[in-house]
Amino acid sequence: MRRDNPLESVDQVYEVFARKDRADRFEHVGTVQAPSAELARVYAWQTYDEAKWFEMAVARRDAFYRVNREEAPFTLGGPPPVGEGSEADFDTPAGYGGAVAR
Amino acid sequence: MSELETAARTFKSPDDLPQGAREPMGELLLILADNKRLLGMRYADWILGAPALEAGIACSAMAQDEWGHGRIVYAMLRDFDFDPHHLEHEREASEYRSSELLDGPARSWSELLALNLLLDTALSVQFEAMAESSYEPVHYKVQKLLDEERFHFEHARGWTARLAATPKGRASLEEAFEPAFGSCLRWFGSADDPVEAALEGAGIVDAGPDLLRARWLARVGPVLARAGLELAGERETGEWATALVPEWNDDWMPGWRRTDTGGPDEDTLRRVRGDKNRPLLMD
Numbered sequence A: 001m002r003r004d005n006p007l008e009s010v011d012q013v014y015e016v017f018a019r020k021d022r023a024d025r026f027e028h029v030g031t032v033q034a035p036s037a038e039l040a041r042v043y044a045w046q047t048y049d050e051a052k053w054f055e056m057a058v059a060r061r062d063a064f065y066r067v068n069r070e071e072a073p074f075t076l077g078g079p080p081p082v083g084e085g086s087e088a089d090f091d092t093p094a095g096y097g098g099a100v101a102r
Numbered sequence B: 001m002s003e004l005e006t007a008a009r010t011f012k013s014p015d016d017l018p019q020g021a022r023e024p025m026g027e028l029l030l031i032l033a034d035n036k037r038l039l040g041m042r043y044a045d046w047i048l049g050a051p052a053l054e055a056g057i058a059c060s061a062m063a064q065d066e067w068g069h070g071r072i073v074y075a076m077l078r079d080f081d082f083d084p085h086h087l088e089h090e091r092e093a094s095e096y097r098s099s100e101l102l103d104g105p106a107r108s109w110s111e112l113l114a115l116n117l118l119l120d121t122a123l124s125v126q127f128e129a130m131a132e133s134s135y136e137p138v139h140y141k142v143q144k145l146l147d148e149e150r151f152h153f154e155h156a157r158g159w160t161a162r163l164a165a166t167p168k169g170r171a172s173l174e175e176a177f178e179p180a181f182g183s184c185l186r187w188f189g190s191a192d193d194p195v196e197a198a199l200e201g202a203g204i205v206d207a208g209p210d211l212l213r214a215r216w217l218a219r220v221g222p223v224l225a226r227a228g229l230e231l232a233g234e235r236e237t238g239e240w241a242t243a244l245v246p247e248w249n250d251d252w253m254p255g256w257r258r259t260d261t262g263g264p265d266e267d268t269l270r271r272v273r274g275d276k277n278r279p280l281l282m283d
Helices: A006-010 A037-047 B003-008 B022-045 B053-080 B084-089 B109-128 B136-164 B167-187 B194-201 B209-226 B266-273 B275-280
Strands: A012-019 A027-034 A055-060
Touching (some): A027 A037, A027 B053, A037 A055, B022 B053, B022 B084, B022 B109, B022 B266, B053 B084, B053 B109, B109 B167, B109 B209, B136 B167, B136 B209, B167 B209
Antiparallel strands (some): A012 A027
């Protein structure tokens, strides 16, 4: 990401959830960075357009309360250092823009 | 024919349209198609270089939407004896009916936002007026288009508020929005526009120029006001109004909704017609 961009200094990370069908559970599909919830909604809808979603919602990352882990939920901070964060390493967060961490 | 009978009638093809409404309908569709096509290109110009990665993705999505809408409308023009291939690939600049705001690229992010908020919304207001159109081929296409446009408007609203939060950002909005605002205000045409009168009379659109302008103002006014731009204000009655009075001088072309100033610039024309890939055109 272009961290030198002053516009991004006010951006917040929003977690994006969606489900394809009314019967499905919400799934965490990724994150967007946006200066407002309004734009986060637009970005989420236009970025994660791989399915015809029944429902999509965004929530600010800092709105989540940690339950059993020290780190913030979902994706944390920047991308993992090279060589780390492989698929087998379930304890390492996926990093910015990492889709569903499984 | 009484007003009630006219309102209840529906037309399945251009040949069913009342005498005097067929040509105006073709003109309106061409205006809308050209604006969608060119606006899509302006969004695409900013896929790279938008102030945030997400905004670039949004521009890409909006460009795709606009081109899709343009395609649908160009295809409809086949029924009006236009050749869509000719329309899309073989016209001269002066034959394009797109707004003069689209003749050249948006030079700043604020100029792109002016197109996003003001012009894109003007087009949506015009399409919305056909949501219950007596011309069935249009009627059935409008809703999906408007669903997609909802996000374009929210993108514009979010970014306008974001830029307005800093003095520098607001100054750049002011510079870009003022000319675009006047141009869009005029785009709906004069109250006695003959093309629009024919369309309204046949129930193809549900409103004339003044009412469309009022609907557009009610949509963009609150966004402009929230950004501190003094282009429109709310009356005590709840209506939105502007002190700006549009003028339709001699170079205004009704049926084109633009001024007679030559059309898109050369580079735009080359790209919009797909000149580079002309040998590959199959149909």
